[in-house]
Amino acid sequence: MKIILTQEVSGLGAPGDIVEVKDGYGRNYLLPQGLAIGWTKGAERQVAVIQRARAAREIRDLDHANEVKGQLEAVKVSLSVRAGDGGRLFGSVTPAEIVDAVKAAGGPLLDRRRLELPGTIKALGSYPVRVKLHPEVTAKFDLNVVKA
Incomplete structure (x- = not known):
């Protein structure tokens, strides 16, 4: 299952990352908790917005x-x-x-x-x-x- 993370998940990735996870983990945990959204072509366009917001509050280096x-x-x-x-x-x-x-x-x-x-x-x-x-x-x- 391909998903887009909306919040940081330890061991998986940061907001805006597109990751591949097992179906049960995505469907039963990540999506209901609001930690991710399902991947679609339209949602992938939102990744740039999520990453821009992340960069604004991120420690630079x-x-x-x-x-x-x-x-x-x-x-x-x-x-x-x-x-x-x-x-x-x-x-x-x-x-x-x-x-x-x-x-x-x-x-x-x-x-x-x-x-x-x-x-x-x-x-x-x-x-x-x-x-x-x-x-x-x-x-x-x-x-x-x-x-x-």
Whole structure:
């Protein structure tokens, strides 16, 4: 089955890539999850639009990735959230909230899908967060979750 990826799928490809997958994987997982669209001649014309959007938010090269890594590791990121008396949060911290906190702290604009969290963040404290900026560059920073 030939499909066009609309989002990054690890081990398969990036948005805009045309890939060949097994029928069941495409029909039962990739298409229903919105990770891909079926390949047609009309859809193939949309690939250029998807790739242009991808290039706009993509890290340009290895030097740019290292520059962003330096900016990110120099920033102290703190996120204020509502929490109960025992330090447990009302809900959990999402990648979108972390990206907003990095931007508010003066850091670079990040793609929330590239964040690697240590798990679900449901309590106050300090958490290590990794960001995969480039296939060869991964930045690390500490996220301090504090009571609002």
